[in-house]
Amino acid sequence: MNVLKGQKIDVTKNKSITDIDVFLGWSSANKEISLDSAAFLLSEQDRCEKEENFIFYGNPFSPGAAVSHSTIKQADNEKITISLPKLQPDIKKIAFTLTIYEGEKLGHQFGQVMNMYLRIVDRSLNQELLRYEFGADLSRETAIVVAELYLYKGEWRFNAIGSGFFGGLAALCKNYGLDVEEEPPHSNEDSLLSRRKKIVQAAFEKKKLHGVIARVGLVLDISGSMRSLYQNGAVQEVVDRILAVASKFDDNQTLDVWIYDNEFSRLLSVKENEIENYVQKHILNNDTIHKFGRNNEPLVMEDVIRKYTKEEPSEHPAFIVFINDGGVVKPTKKVIIDASVLPIFWQFIGIGNSEFELLQKLDEMEGRFVDNANFFHLNDISDISDELLYDELLNEFPEWLQAAKAKGIISI
Incomplete structure (x- = not known):
């Protein structure tokens, strides 16, 4: 199923889905541009109540390993794996984001990135549930809230957002209630x-x-x-x-x-x-x-x-x-x-x-x-x-x- 910006659809309703893989992909002619995906595990107040609930390359596992982040070398770029039953009870929403590493400092922008998409796969069946292509309307932004999974009447739904803004990872963290002074070190060898x-x-x-x-x-x-x-x-x-x-x-x-x-x-x-x-x-x-x-x-x-x-x-x-x-x-x-x-x-x-x-x-x-x-x-x-x-x-x-x-x- 191809999803359009602003569309909300059911993911688990009337389905036996417990474990999903969220894949994100993109391409850019400028090989110096480096993108990072992340998942913010949010409370009912749309807040990331503790740093352990911010899942990214520097913190690849959530408490209880319900959510994990990994970089892959296939058609997709990065993957966020979620076991829905293992999520802590206070987690009511998961926000998926993309940021450009040191975008403001290096002059890199999402207008230079192409073919961005998010797709969700039912891991037990290896079946793609939905695909959301986004970002065609972005230009100078350095961060994107791509989409959300949110709990509604006991079932998980998908919200296609695709909204970009400035400030990179620090701005995203502040948006979700976390105080990050600067971006953490990037994925060098250390x-x-x-x-x-x-x-x-x-x-x-x-x-x-x-x-x-x-x-x-x-x-x-x-x-x-x-x-x-x-x-x-x-x-x-x-x-x-x-x-x-x-x-x-x-x-x-x-x-x-x-x-x-x-x-x-x-x-x-x-x-x-x-x-x-x-x-x-x-x-x-x-x-x-x-x-x-x-x-x-x-x-x-x-x-x-x-x-x-x-x-x-x-x-x-x-x-x-x-x-x-x-x-x-x-x-x-x-x-x-x-x-x-x-x-x-x-x-x-x-x-x-x-x-x-x-x-x-x-x-x-x-x-x-x-x-x-x-x-x-x-x-x-x-x-x-x-x-x-x-x-x-x-x-x-x-x-x-x-x-x-x-x-x-x-x-x-």
Whole structure:
């Protein structure tokens, strides 16, 4: 359904809708213009009664995680996810907004932004409920109240607003009763890592991993078919995203890194202040390491085991994220089985369109002391949001921790 400005329509009435995704998209010929979406959770008085109810890139989760904000890399630009039953009882309205980062300072205006839209999807059915295109009448404004969801007689309705005004994010916050002196830092690498750590923390709480300490390792396939992913920055993004997990899991906030093809290299471990251009500096520009050959997983897996059990034994388990794009060689099965008595959990991620027959049958693999590995597949790892990635990454680790404790593999 295409919605026009000023139109109000029912969203949940006579429908079994509980969870929705609100997508916002736009385009601009000026690549320097940066837009940010946000959701203000409002009381009956149209006020955002506390800062925790202002959901944006710097605060991506509402209390109880009923609402979350994420940046995505698909046709849409940003997404706000809402679980309507989880909203606190005092929330009667949700306002969706767009602002131009430092618009007044940089001379950027919504008249320079095109093709703006908001669309709402029923998450359970993956069905688009409505689409609202807006902004054609804007010129020098730097902020927009795009639309509202509001509660009316126990049902949620949509109000298409599309009103622009001046003053950016600070003016929006003031409009909803919040006092913000200046715009928060934008999504540079530091703040992006901080946002990702918040998302990881929320995933920890969801999986009941609060207080768990684990050493984190990342094993990266560098066989020939991975060449383009190294060159286009996709592998650097993987390192960035897994570092956020290490920053929350590891008491040293360090990510151990391996690469492998038919040989392997144990690379320099990475911390937050060393992450910039890590792949370019320590992999692509490193002539001493072998790259873009065929794949042989057991060699690198045996080195991972050697590091964590022989060279650096610890009371804390190891959580290994293993990226592979072509399936693993058959002897990998024996390594996984033999390692099932060790304090190491293997989280395999298959990317691309290859066959992953052995990894897809991990749950059926017999002969293990405990189930010590999990696998999931992504066509393009860059397309999955941080929220979904971390949820998938941590899906089976809590079960392994319980089983490993019960069998005496780990003691804490």
